[in-house]
Amino acid sequence: MTTSPALSGYEERWREHNDERRTQVLEATIELIEQSPPDVAVSVADIARRAGLAKSVVYRQFGGKEELERRARSLIVEDFAQVLDASLDLEAGSLRDILTRTVAAVADWMLEHPRLNTFVRSGPTFEGDGALDAVSELKNRMIVVGHELIDSVAQLVGADPAPFQTVPFAVITMVEATLYGWVRGVAPNSTREEIVADLADYVWCVIDGRARMGGVVLQPDEPFAELLVGLTAGRSSDGRAE
Structure with missing residues (x-):
């Protein structure tokens, strides 16, 4: 098994320097997109100026504007995914609470970041194969999950x-499409409040209906952790839910 040679102190400092510059450029890109009017394009020169760097430095850090935009979408999507992951904490609240706060997280992000919402739909992330836009990748x-x-x-x-x-x-595409139309x-x-409550109820109805098909009765307002304990205790001797 071969291992990569250790970086010298100089190489390590240079890599950290490049990482800092890359972060500067990405943050400047996202800030400009968020603050610019919908019909105004953000140029590499604008980004370099916001980042306090020469345009040539931006091109040394990224292969071109397309790579820069794809990496910016990756960063935006990753930040939003972390918000969704936190909302889906099954140990915090009832099933209704979990559904409501997750739908609310999507609604609030779309309301607070209208330009970013449009931008992430305009192309893929850096990691994507290019077949889907960043929103579809996240969905x-x-x-x-x-x-x-x-x-x-x-x-x-x-x-x-x-x-x-x-x-x-079904529920993810319904929630995303409805909220995108709503904003x-x-x-x-x-x-x-109305759109969040309605969508949370729709999702609950789908989950409840499917659970009953499998012989499981859920209580939407019982703490989910306690609900799981009760369902587990109610399993019959053959391993199926009673």
Whole structure:
């Protein structure tokens, strides 16, 4: 097994210097996109000026504007994904609480970052293969998370996860599309509280209906951790939920 040679002190400092400059440029890019009017393009010269660097330095750090934009989308999506992961904490609150705060997190991000919301839909992330825009990449990522959560809970309570196979895709695409239409004014004229409550209820109805198909009865307002304990205790001797 071969190992990479250790970096010298100079090489390590140079790498850290480049990382700092790369971060400066990405932060400047995101700031300018967020602050610019929708019909105003952000140039590399604008980004360099905001970052306090020469334009040539920006091009040395990134292969071109396309790479810079893709890396900026990656950073935006990663930050937003962390917000969603925190919202999906199954140990904090009831199922209704979890659904409501997750829908609210999406609604609030779209409201607070309208230009970034548009930007991440304009192309892929740096890690993507280019077939999907950054929002679609994030939705696919959250669908995988949804399947993992469902499989874990189903195994814990002895339920069949099969009825839930399409649930993550259905609810994630419904919530994202509805909120995107809502923030653009093409969906029903609801307040933020109304649209969040409605979507959380719709998601609950889908989950509840599918759970009942598998013989599991859920209580939306019971702390989810306690709900799982009760469902686990209610498993029959053959390992299936009673």
